[in-house]
Amino acid sequence: MHMIDTQHFKEMLESEKMVLEKELATVARKNPDQKGDWEATENDGDKDTADEAEVADSMEMFERNQAVTNELEIRLQEVNDALSRIEDGTYGTCVFSGKQIELERLEANPAAKTCIAHMND
Numbered sequence: 001m002h003m004i005d006t007q008h009f010k011e012m013l014e015s016e017k018m019v020l021e022k023e024l025a026t027v028a029r030k031n032p033d034q035k036g037d038w039e040a041t042e043n044d045g046d047k048d049t050a051d052e053a054e055v056a057d058s059m060e061m062f063e064r065n066q067a068v069t070n071e072l073e074i075r076l077q078e079v080n081d082a083l084s085r086i087e088d089g090t091y092g093t094c095v096f097s098g099k100q101i102e103l104e105r106l107e108a109n110p111a112a113k114t115c116i117a118h119m120n121d
């Protein structure tokens with residue numbers, strides 16, 4: 001059996017994590033009450049002079065930020081889970097079949113939890 005170079009994937013995951021956190025910081029702030037949770041912000045910074053159109057804009061901005069935040073949070077969670085699997089030595093194993101996940105699949109998505117045969121399960 002071919003050994004997985006976890007160091008290589010750990011580097012990929014850690015750099016993706018940095019990018020995700022940087023992107024999250026542009027649309028959200030960290031929830032101080034819950035570790036790992038992010039809250040979308042309105043990101044307008046000019047509330048005092050808001051007229052109706054600006055309020056609508058800022059609602060729209062908030063909704064958009066919320067959608068982006070959710071997506072980024074989900075991906076960040078997957079990346080963090082993959083990093084934990086590297087730590088506990090279970091990284092690179094399909095959760096369905098227990099087989100080693102193909103290296104090309106991990107190269108495309110280092111947070112993958114399944115082999116190619118089970119990627120849509």
Ligand SMILES: [Zn+2]
Nearest residue numbers: 094097115118
């Ligand atoms: Zn599998």
